[in-house]
Amino acid sequence: MTYDEGYIKYESVWAPGPPPAAAVAEELDRWRRELFALxxxxxxxxxxxxxxxxxVHAGQPGQFFISGTQTGHLEVTDRSHYTLVTSCDIETNRVHCCGPVEASSEAMTHAAIYRVNLGIRAVVHVHSDELWNSARDVLPTTDPAVAYGTPAMAGEFRRLYIHGDLANVGIAVMAGHPGGLISIGGTLEQAATRILNLARRPTPARD
Ligand SMILES: [Zn+2]
Known part of the structure; x- marks a missing residue:
């Protein structure tokens, strides 16, 4: 499996600041625990x-709370592990965040998805070779030539949302990001449940 998470390809501008409200962090952790367990x-x-x-969306357009970098190993998270992305410039690959921890290096991908439609209020990004192999080109799938966190990836999500099934299915396979899938929803519960349900169902045979 190839991972990109360890390499921050974009410029991250982090201002140390207060953590999100306890209720926000608790809901993020509640769903993250189930994703972590699988x-x-x-x-x-x-x-x-x-x-x-x-x-999860933070209320203001373009702003969202996201898990921090270097938190993947944690079974349980709290307020100190989430940060507010205040703005993103997809064209220059620059993310501004404010919180107790620097944003995940994949914050740009989340930002690109929120821009597709205001109804998208939560984004989950997971890695699974099994799901990636079984769902690629079955569920909405981004162009394999497009890497994550690029302006082109933002266009790919828009294409799949407007002209494909992403709005209905709520899951996309990132063909140019091995093992990577994203799920979206109007709520965190919806986004998380979509990918959890996919992971829990028996894998169909692929011809
Ligand atoms: Zn990834």
Missing amino acids: GLIGYDDEHEVGYGNIS
Whole structure:
């Protein structure tokens, strides 16, 4: 499996600041625990890198709370592990965040998805070779030539949402990001449940 999480490809501007409200962190942790239990978010011992991240809209357009970098190994998280992304410039690959921890290096991907539609209020990004292999080109799938966290990826999500099934299915396979899938929802529960249900169902045989 190839991971990109250990490498921050974009410029991150982090201002230390207060953590999110306890209720926000508790809801993020509640769903993250289930994702962690299934190995969809976690830490890869072989590659020594964390993977997967979760975010929820923060009220203001373009702002969201996201799990911090270097938190993949944690089974349980609290307020100190989440940060507010205050703005993102997809074209220059720059993320501004404010909180107790620096944002996940995949915050740009989350930002790109929130921009697709105001109804998207939560984003879950997981890694699973099994799901990636079984769902690729079955569920909405991004162009394999497009890497994550790029302006082109933002366009890919928009294409799948407007012209594909992403709005209905709520899950996309990132073909250019091995093992990577994202799920979206109007709530954190909806986004998390979509990918949890996919992971829990028996894997169909692939011809
Ligand atoms: Zn990833």
